[in-house]
Amino acid sequence: MNRMTIEQQEETGRGMTVEKMVWGLSGLVSLILTAVLFYLWASLNHFEQDPTQLPDQASVDTYLESLENAPDYRVRTGIFLKSFSFVDASDIHVTGYVWQHYQTGVHDAIKPEPGQAGFLLPEAVDVGSGLIEEAYRMPEPGGEVIGWYFEQTLRQSFDYTSYPFDHKTVWVRFWPGRFDVNVALVPDFDAYPATGPKDIFGIDNRIVMGTWERENTYFDYKLSDLDTTLGINQNEFQTRLPELHYNFVIKRNFANAFVVHMIPLIVVTMLLFGAVMTVTRKPNLVERHDFSTSSVIGTCSVLFFVILLAHVQLREGFAGSPVIYMESFFFLMYFMLLVVSVNTYLFVSESAPSLRLIHYRDNLIPKAAFWPFVLSCMIAITAYNLSLKSPPSRDAPEAITHQDG
Template structure:
């Protein structure tokens, strides 16, 4: 076997190994880790509240059903649905809302005055009263896009009790759902049009408030460390759409660039056949640069003001490849720097054979780094960008 064949055989094997490794890393990056703070049942709620050391005076069962949602801006999500609460006769008389009042607050509502929260039904259930409200609200929160297009969004509805002067804990109404386990999806209409998203998970959890103030209320120890009820629904981006829009152009440009590299030669028959010249290769790189630049600008317009996201790293890789191919072609054709044997060896064999292993190795390194950020939440950056 000739040296050229051995080099190309090694290049093919390494390329295949790196491609398999990259695919496995993509699978791992696309995996959603369950939140350990999930509340699957009433026992978990009781255990959480008991650990607070300050038992709330009232506990109000609260449920939610999401009818629709849509992303409307930088960090805004428009949500509609129903919220209901159970008020026991005698136990909750002091805090039960009368007609026209709402038993909860949505603190992240952007424009509550123009939103809708109206009573939809009030039912006497014999020993307790069930009150339900229909709501339409735009909620503001931060989302993490650093793993795009393998990112997940956890959209939550955050609840405060209506009363500030007494200790009230809102607890999930688990009995209103068929199942609320870690792998169950509940509280959201399964006919919602998701667009480029896929439904991944839903769950309740608590997060302690940190207002840094008592709001002027005396003896408000519970209120300044209030367990806020959150209903969370996790959605996963449909990778296929992002792959078609962003990855396919990158792959095509990379293949064209590899084709330009393969035309670099000093053999007279190949020079004539491929019409090789330094200016033609550099001209090709110039055209491909503007193609990549336009695609990059389109991507950045969707994530303006954010740090570098995962997909964007591949564009920087392409800029480097375009420059490297142009420099390699000039050095080879001009026979400059004869000491650079890896450029001149066997008719530019090493740069040609190393092209795909180098590209895939860089992609593997970029993906592994982003996967490490996902595994270590302390290193993640929460950003607010356009959807």
Template sequence: MSVEKKVWLISGLLTFGLAGLLLKLWIELNHFEGDPTQLPDQAAVDSYLGKLDVAPDYYVRTGIFLKSFSFLGASDVQVTGYIWQHYETGVHDKITPAEGEVGFLLPEAVDTANGLFAEAYRLPQSDGVLIGWYFEQTLRQSFDYTSYPFDHKTVWVRFWPSSFEDAVALVPDFESYPATGPDDIFGIDNQIVMGTWERENTYFDYKLSNLDTTLGIGQNAYQTNAPELHYNFVIKRNFSNAFIVHMVPLIVVMMLLFGAVMTVTRREGLIERHDFSTSSVIGTCSVLFFVILLAHVQLREGFAGSPVIYMESFFFLMYFMLLVVSVNTYLFASEAVPSLRFIHYRDNLFPKASFWPFVLLCMVAITAYNLSLKVSHEPPPISTEDS
């Protein structure tokens, strides 16, 4: 077997091996780990609330059912649905909302003027009253887009009790759902239009308010560290849509760039057949640069204000490869640097054969780095001693 065939064989094996490794890393990057803070049943709620420094005076069962949601921007999400609460006679008389009032607050609502809270029903129960409200609100939240297009979004509805004078804890109304286990999806319409997203998980959890003020209500220690009920629904992006829009053009441009590299030659017959010249290769790189630049600008406009995202790293890799191919072509055609045997050996063999292994190696390194960031940002598991 000739030297050239051996080099290309090694190049092919490395290419397929790195492509398989990249696919494996993509699968891991697209995997969602459940949040260990989720509360699957009433026992978990009682355990959490039992550890508070100040015990609540009232416990109000609260449930939610989402009918629709849509992203209005990088930080705003519009949600609609129903929220209901159970008030017991003789227990919640002081805090039961009158008609036209709402028994909760959504502190992250930003468009209250155009939002809606309308009482949908008020039904007497054997032990009290059940009140339900229909709501339409725009919530402002911070989302992490650094793993795009493998990003998962946890959209939450954050609840505060409407009464700050009393120590009120809102607790999930688990009895209103068929199942609320760690892997169950509940509280969201099965026919909800997700667009480019897919449902991944739903769950309740608590986060302490950690306020640095008593809200002017004297020495109210409960309000400064009150448990805030969160209903979370986790969605993951439809990878195929983002892959077609952004990744396919990158792959096509990379193939065109590889084709330009393969035209680099000193063999007389091939020079005429490929119409090779230094200016033609550099001109091709210039055209591809503007194609990539326009696609990069379009991608960046969708994530204005966000740090460098995963997909964006491939555009930087493309800029680098365009520069490398241009420099390689110039040095190969230049007689001023004949000592660069790596470039001149067997008609630019090594740069041609190492093109795809180098590109895939960079993609693997970028993916592995983003995967490590994802793992480091995951919350630690809850100790069994605390449960």
């Protein structure tokens, strides 16, 4: 009896040592994976400047001179945004001022008459209800500057796949007011205090940003992709028209999305881990934890509906968009709910005694592997999303409102 007692004690001691080693390894791996995940999140949140931006007049001249059909007229054009609001998943409402400089003896043939505008906003969708009205017409040395106040809703393409680490580029796209002559609109750099690669200009500092942070502003050109001459003989210029864009880059505040979406997911994951930890065959622990297969599966069912409601709420904000980064974590949780339910059933089932991985030391391996597996999946999802990340795209955020402060 004494020998059996000693052997049992030694076996129990070895078992406790093995369990401590397994849990220690699980904790260490989890900490390392957490650090890797935060590093990848920082990489996702990094903004790369658009190489096409034009910081000064020299860069504009270089670009225009490289075109096959050089413009006959260059009209200095500036913009100042007073407010903007994202009214839905594809429309942005902007208000502000646009001005242009017309030199006497140079721009006489293209100078707009009172009541006319020297530019077009081709992406405007509310031409009837929108507003472009002349605000001032003032003389200046060698010519005249004309300014217009505008209120327009612009339709643009959106990309939410990196949510909540997405950078959004809001842009105002300009066409010249005349198509029968070769006119190129050029940025009025002199109207701003600084237009370098990291400077923010052309937008009211009092605009409320809400869940967004200012990142950058810049001008650039994009060649038009018109597949028609619009009935004008100068077809080569019209089909390759250099379109002036004013771009405003904003970065999403990750803290807000983390509180709204990630914290509920983390809490549900912890509750699911707690359910896994109640799985046991030890009589004293079964009574203490009130463990049963039905209780664990019932817990998984309740957590499933919690995750489903949160997922539906998230998907409603990005209707029509492909699967976004944050949404992948919900799919992961669906999978984990299924895995935990299957693991519990196989653990208590006498028809599957050969599954030593599950039965070893009272379900030790699935318990210890829970967090390393979850974190590894999150890292794989993040790394995949990072591999798909491209330079800042021309997109816009979901329906949020910014008002003039």
